[in-house]
Every structure is written in structure tokens, then in C-alpha cells.
Amino acid sequence: MIITLVKKQTGHEFIREMEETYKSLNELEKLFKRTNNMKMYVDLENWKYYRENPNEMIEITESLVTNKLSLSDLDLIILNTIKHEKPRSIRDLAKKINKDVSNIQPKVKRLEEEGYIKFEEGIKNSKIPYLTFDEIKLEI
Known part of the structure; x- marks a missing residue:
């Protein structure tokens, strides 16, 4: 069984989350250069994109594969x-x-x-x- 959690948000809401996490785009760029972390790279590219497209809707999914449903x-x-x-x-x-x-x-x-x-x-x-x-x- 696959359980998929879906979160919908606008580009503007995504940017707000990134600001809470990384403080600023410049700060994220510095962190990425130091760590070469792939998640930070994706966040950086998305931040740049949604800065230009703040009203675009984003659908973020996270999937879990399990043999039993843990939700009662x-x-x-x-x-x-x-x-x-x-x-x-x-x-x-x-x-x-x-x-x-x-x-x-x-x-x-x-x-x-x-x-x-x-x-x-x-x-x-x-x-x-x-x-x-x-x-x-x-x-x-």
C-alpha cells in the first residue's frame, strides 16, 4: 500500500517557508556552497523560480510504502x-x-x-x- 501526503501551497507560501528555514536567499546560497547539499540546491532553485512566479500553485507530495495502515x-x-x-x-x-x-x-x-x-x-x-x-x- 502506498500512502501519499499532499500539501498544496502558492509560490508565495513556499518562499515564506524558505525564509523561516534559511532566513534569506543569500544565506541559502552560502550554505549550499559550503555543504553542496542536494536538498539545499533544490530549495535554492525552487526559491528563485517561485520568486518570479509567486501565485503559481505547488503540489508537494511525500509517499510512504507500507504493508499496514497505521491510521485508526x-x-x-x-x-x-x-x-x-x-x-x-x-x-x-x-x-x-x-x-x-x-x-x-x-x-x-x-x-x-x-x-x-x-x-x-x-x-x-x-x-x-x-x-x-x-x-x-x-x-x-
Whole structure:
């Protein structure tokens, strides 16, 4: 089975991500010259391209090959709730799906470890979950 995670973004959003990662195009060029890292080369070329085409849509995919699907029904409910209801914290997520936070916490941690979600800092040390993709495609 092949699981493909699809993230859609504009060239402008891509550039913003690159600025968060590398700070500036010049900084990335310096890093690439020092390391000759192929990922940095691809990021550099893409940054230059999308600087000229900021409104172009990008579809970034990441594929995983596995013999078993590790997503349970509850995992899918969690992902769907994060996407559509945008909870402000893990506690808010648990409340939205009528589950105890102690049952949700380990599930959310595993989804983060597997790359399905990330967190940004919220108020009062809360963690705001967000998806790292727009679609999940399954191929059998």
C-alpha cells in the first residue's frame, strides 16, 4: 500500500517557508556552497523560480510504502477535526471530539512523530495542532 501526503501551497507560501528555514536567499546560497547539499540546491532553485512566479500553485507530495495502515478511525477523526475545526489546543481538540484529553494526548503525539501534524505555540503554553498536508491518498 502506498500512502501519499499532499500539501498544496502558492509560490508565495513556499518562499515564506524558505525564509523561516534559511532566513534569506543569500544565506541559502552560502550554505549550499559550503555543504553542496542536494536538498539545499533544490530549495535554492525552487526559491528563485517561485520568486518570479509567486501565485503559481505547488503540489508537494511525500509517499510512504507500507504493508499496514497505521491510521485508526480515531486518528482520522482527529485529523479531520484539526483540518476543519482548527482547535486552539490539544484540550480544545479533545473537547471537540468528546474524548478525554488523556486519551487524545498519546494519539496526537504519535501523529506528530509520523509527520501528519505539527504544533505552533499558543497562549499559556498551549500547543496549537495543524496539518502538514491537505490530502491523504491511499493506493492499494
